[in-house]
Amino acid sequence: MSIVQQLQQAVVKSLNNLYNQLFTEKDFQINLTKPEFEGDYTVVLFAILKQTGKTPDALGQELGAKLTQDYPTLFTQYNIIKGFLNLTVADDFWLQLLHKNYNDICYGKHAMNGKRVMVEYSSPNTNKPLHLGHLRNNFLGWSVAEILKAYGYEVFKSCIVNDRGIHICKSMIAWQLFANGATPQSTNAKGDHFVGQYYVKFNEEHKRQIAELVATGKTEKEAEKETPIMLATQQMLYDWEAGKPEVMKLWHEMNAWVYEGFDVTYKNIGSDFDKTYYESNTYLLGKKIVDLGLEKNVFMRKEDTSVWIDLTADGLDEKLVLRKDGTSVYITQDIGLAQQKYDEYNINESIYVIGDEQNYHMKVLKLIAQKLGVGAANAIHHLSYGMVELTTGKMKSREGTVVDADDLVQEMIDTSRKHTEELGKVKDFTENELVELYNTIGLGALKFYLLRVDPKKRMVFNATESIDFHGFTGPFVQYTYARIRSILRKEVYDASKPISSTLLKNEKEIMVALEQYPSVIAESAKELDPSKVAIYIFNVAKTFNSFYAELSISKAESEEKKQLRLQLAMMTANILKNGMQLLGANVPERM
Numbered sequence: 393m394s395i396v397q398q399l400q401q402a403v404v405k406s407l408n409n410l411y412n413q414l415f416t417e418k419d420f421q422i423n424l425t426k427p428e429f430e431g432d433y434t435v436v437l438f439a440i441l442k443q444t445g446k447t448p449d450a451l452g453q454e455l456g457a458k459l460t461q462d463y464p465t466l467f468t469q470y471n472i473i474k475g476f477l478n479l480t481v482a483d484d485f486w487l488q489l490l491h492k493n494y495n496d497i498c499y500g501k502h503a504m505n506g507k508r509v510m511v512e513y514s515s516p517n518t519n520k521p522l523h524l525g526h527l528r529n530n531f532l533g534w535s536v537a538e539i540l541k542a543y544g545y546e547v548f549k550s551c552i553v554n555d556r557g558i559h560i561c562k563s564m565i566a567w568q569l570f571a572n573g574a575t576p577q578s579t580n581a582k583g584d585h586f587v588g589q590y591y592v593k594f595n596e597e598h599k600r601q602i603a604e605l606v607a608t609g610k611t612e613k614e615a616e617k618e619t620p621i622m623l624a625t626q627q628m629l630y631d632w633e634a635g636k637p638e639v640m641k642l643w644h645e646m647n648a649w650v651y652e653g654f655d656v657t658y659k660n661i662g663s664d665f666d667k668t669y670y671e672s673n674t675y676l677l678g679k680k681i682v683d684l685g686l687e688k689n690v691f692m693r694k695e696d697t698s699v700w701i702d703l704t705a706d707g708l709d710e711k712l713v714l715r716k717d718g719t720s721v722y723i724t725q726d727i728g729l730a731q732q733k734y735d736e737y738n739i740n741e742s743i744y745v746i747g748d749e750q751n752y753h754m755k756v757l758k759l760i761a762q763k764l765g766v767g768a769a770n771a772i773h774h775l776s777y778g779m780v781e782l783t784t785g786k787m788k789s790r791e792g793t794v795v796d797a798d799d800l801v802q803e804m805i806d807t808s809r810k811h812t813e814e815l816g817k818v819k820d821f822t823e824n825e826l827v828e829l830y831n832t833i834g835l836g837a838l839k840f841y842l843l844r845v846d847p848k849k850r851m852v853f854n855a856t857e858s859i860d861f862h863g864f865t866g867p868f869v870q871y872t873y874a875r876i877r878s879i880l881r882k883e884v885y886d887a888s889k890p891i892s893s894t895l896l897k898n899e900k901e902i903m904v905a906l907e908q909y910p911s912v913i914a915e916s917a918k919e920l921d922p923s924k925v926a927i928y929i930f931n932v933a934k935t936f937n938s939f940y941a942e943l944s945i946s947k948a949e950s951e952e953k954k955q956l957r958l959q960l961a962m963m964t965a966n967i968l969k970n971g972m973q974l975l976g977a978n979v980p981e982r983m
Contacts, residue, residue: 394907394908394910394911395433395481395485395907396422396433396911398466399422399433399435399479400417400422401417402459402462402463402466402467403415403420403422403435403455403459404416404417405462406455406458406459406462407419407440407444407455409458410444410454410455410458411443411444413443413444415440415443419439419440419443420435420436420437420439420440421435421436421439422434422435422436423436424904425478425479429471429473429476429478430471430478430480431470431471431478431479431480432478432479432480432481432900432904433478433479433481434476434477434478434479435455435476435477435479436475436476437451437452437455437475437476437477438475441475448472448474448475449472451477452470452472452475452476452477453472455477456470456471456472456477456479457470459479464482465482465484465485466481466482466485467479467480467481467482468480468481468482468483483893483894483895483900484893486895486900486903486904486907487891487893487895487956489903489907490903490906490956490959490960490963491891491959493963494959494960494962494963494966495962495963495966496966497966497969497970499909499910499963499966499967499970500542500909500910500912500913500967500970501542501544501910501913502542502543502544502910502913502914503544504544504545504546505543505544505545507544507545507546507740507741508545508546508547508548508737508738508739508740508741509540509545509546509547509548509739509740509741509742509743510547510548510549510550510667510733510737510739510741510742510743511533511536511537511540511547511548511549511550511743511745512533512550512551512552512742512743512744512745513529513530513532513533513534513536513537513549513550513551513745514526514529514530514533514551514663514665515529515551515552515553515554515746516551516553516554516654517554517555517559517560518553518554518555518560518584518587518646518647518650518651519559519560519562519563519587519588519591519650520563520584520587520588520591520794521582521584521585521588521653521654521657521796521797521798522584522654522657522796522797522798523794523795523796523797524780524782524794524795524797524800524853525747525779525780525794526797527661527780527797527800527838527842528777528780528842528851529745529746529747529777530658530661530663531661531839531842531843531922531975531976532745532775532777532842532843532847532922533549533663533745533775534549534662534663534664534976535839535843535922535925535974535975535976536743536745536775536920536922537549538973538974538976539913539916539917539922539925539974540917542913542917542974543913543914543917543918545741545917548666548667548737548739549664549665549666549667550665550666550667550668550669550733551665551667551668551669552668552669552670552671552674552729553668553669553670553671554671555647555670555671555672556632556643556671556672556675557629557671558625558626558629559591560643560647561625561626561628561629561632562590562591562594562595562625563587563588563590563591563594563646564590564628564639564642564643564646565594565621565624565625565628566590566591566593566594566597566621567587567590567642567646568642569593569597569621570590570593570597571590574586575649576649576652576653582653582656582798583648583649583650583651583652583653584649584650584652584653584654584657585653585796585798586649586653587646587649587650587653594621594625597621598616598619598621598622601615601619601620601621601622602615602616602619605618605619633719656798657797657798657801660798660801661797661801661835662835662976667736667737669729669732671725674725674728674729674732675720675724675725676720676725676728677725677727677728677729677731677732678713678720678723678724678725678726678727678728678729679714679720679724679728680728681724681727681728681731681764681766682699682713682714682720682724684764685699685701685713685760685763685764686699688764690760690763690764691713691714696716697716697718698712698714698715698716699712699713699714700712700713701713701760701763703756703759706759708752708755708756708759711723711756711760713727713760722753723753723756723757723760726753726757727757727760727761727764727766730742730757730761730766730767730768730769730772731766731767733767733768734766734767734768735767739768739771740768740771741768741771741773742768742771742772742773743773743775743920744772744773744774744775745775745777746774746775746776746777747776747777747778747779748776748777748778748779748848748850749779750774750776751774751776754772754774754776755774757772758772758774773920775847775920776847776848777847777848778847778848778849778850778851779850780842780850780851780852780853781850781851781852781853782795782852782853783852783853783854795853800838800855801834801835801838803855804834804835804837804838804855804858804859805830805831805833805834805835806830806834807834807837807855807856807859808829808830808833808834808837808859808867809826809830809834811833811859811861811867812829812830812833812983815861817983821982825982828980829980829982829983832870832977832978832979832980833859833866833867833870833980833983834859835977835978836866836867836869836870836972836977836978836979837858837859837865837866837867838858838866839866839975839976839977840858840865840866840869840926840972840975840977841853841854841857841858841865841866843922843923843925843926843975843976844864844923844926844927844930845923846921846923847920847921847922847923864930866972866975866977868930868933869929869930869933869968869971869972869979870972870977870979870980870983871983872933872936872937872968873933873965873968873969873972873979873980874979874980874981874982874983875937875940875983876936876961876964876965876968877965877981877982878982879940879945879946879961880958880961880962880965882946883945883946883954883958885955885958885959885962886955889951889952889955890952890955891952891955891956891959892950892952892953892955892956893952895956896943898938898939898942898943899939899943899956899957899960901935901938901939902932902935902936902939902960902964903960905931905932905935906932906960906963906964906967908928909928909967909970909971912924912925912928913925913974922974922975925971925974925975926971926975928971929967929968929971929972932964932967932968932971933968936960936961936964939960943957945957945958945961
């Protein structure tokens with residue numbers, strides 16, 4: 393039980409006894425005491441003044457006296473400032489917590505809760521390589537999955553690969569027109585990059601042909617649909633759906649090139665999946681559910697034989713679920729896949745990590761699933777996140793203006809090398825150690841920067857800012873961890889020696905921060921927000937650096953103080969490492 397939970401229970405019990413009324417934890421707030429005031433935690437009294445009939449000072453005096461009297465091992469003193477009751481927690485509480493957990497690498501993790509959750513993320517298209525937007529998606533999904541594990545869930549990571557449809561055919565047609573038989577092997581190119589070039593080529597050629605048709609008197613809208621290259625692409629899609637052998641052969645071959653490239657990227661960025669679904673296998677899943685929906689009158693068939701659902705009563709509109717030619721749309725296959733996930737894994741919750749441009753689609757999916765009684769429909773949760781933009785503006789795949797994930801990762805590694813070499817502290821590293829260090833810093837900087845922002849917010853990526861060793865960055869946390877490990881290599885903790893029985897101000901500040909870690913994991917899991925972990929470990933690193941600047945470990949004023957501070961350093965290092973790992977980042981032992 394966290395200190396805040398203990399405080400809440402103590403305050404509720406004291407209020408009930410003092411005023412013979414029923415209070416709950418929801419009736420008041422408990423916050424960390426502001427640095428300029430004495431105390432550790434503050435009870436905000438204003439919300440309960442009317443219920444008690446007391447003035448702020450009177451209520452504070454009565455409640456403070458009751459708490460220190462009834463809980464002498466928890467509270468040592470109190471003070472009241474303008475409706476705020478500031479409580480000082482006994483040193484012994486913090487010291488017991490420290491001694492119990494200073495070397496516990498699992499501190500902060502919660503017991504298994506018996507619930508199963510699937511987190512779907514990445515969702516790449518096989519017509520282009522992963523880009524910066526995919527990186528935010530992958531890092532979010534992976535981190536949320538790990539945070540949910542730490543909170544006690546059994547977690548399954550999944551990915552749906554969009555491997556069919558008109559966009560895939562665009563790359564295929566362009567390859568037929570322009571490649572002259574070239575392959576990734578013959579051009580020494582990474583497979584996903586190779587195929588992505590032809591998606592860009594398609595759009596370049598499509599624009600050229602549109603201009604030609606417009607010059608003959610066609611409107612631009614007409615020209616877009618009637619260009620030879622677009623007509624050929626649509627025919628290829630029909631041929632694919634009909635299973636035409638030569639089209640299927642090319643489709644399998646080009647997708648294989650892309651998957652080989654994806655595997656390299658996923659390995660480099662540390663993304664993994666327990667289950668990968670392919671749209672080519674799932675796009676027919678929803679058809680049976682549509683038939684069931686028609687029987688239940690959830691869906692309606694229109695005169696042209698297309699099938700719709702009317703969601704106007706739910707504040708939305710009518711939604712197509714089956715075309716008049718009997719082919720499915722995205723929402724149809726998503727309904728089918730939602731049911732398949734439930735059938736295969738018996739999940740209690742299903743989390744979709746998808747950009748905020750799909751908010752409407754996800755609302756429709758959940759509503760339809762609820763009306764049909766699809767498994768775990770009420771537990772469908774859209775983790776909607778904002779797009780990543782560059783300092784130069786938005787990215788566009790079809791124009792080839794995206795930031796390629798592989799290029800960005802390499803740029804971050806190269807930048808970490810440059811910054812580290814400028815500091816001149818790696819002369820005793822071997823070449824292999826340097827390669828590992830630069831990868832650790834570069835990827836740590838990238839992941840921390842993309843995860844430090846609330847997922848719901850759009851963000852601008854700034855590569856230079858992300859790797860600043862002194863800012864709100866991953867390298868700052870990594871440097872603090874490496875600094876602590878250096879201290880611990882020089883000053884070995886001796887468990888047989890006693891530690892100090894009192895805490896100085898800076899010692900207590902770091903201990904108060906460390907105690908919050910389990911609560912941060914809980915809050916981050918409930919809100920599906922890794923930024924809370926990022927912000928927390930950054931603040932822990934800052935607090936430790938302030939502590940270490942004020943209080944020496946090697947030259948502590950007594951042996952007891954030295955052993956106490958070594959325990960604080962060990963617990964801090966464990967939490968920094970654990971927290972960074974929840975974000976998918978490693979920490980170096982030396983830096």
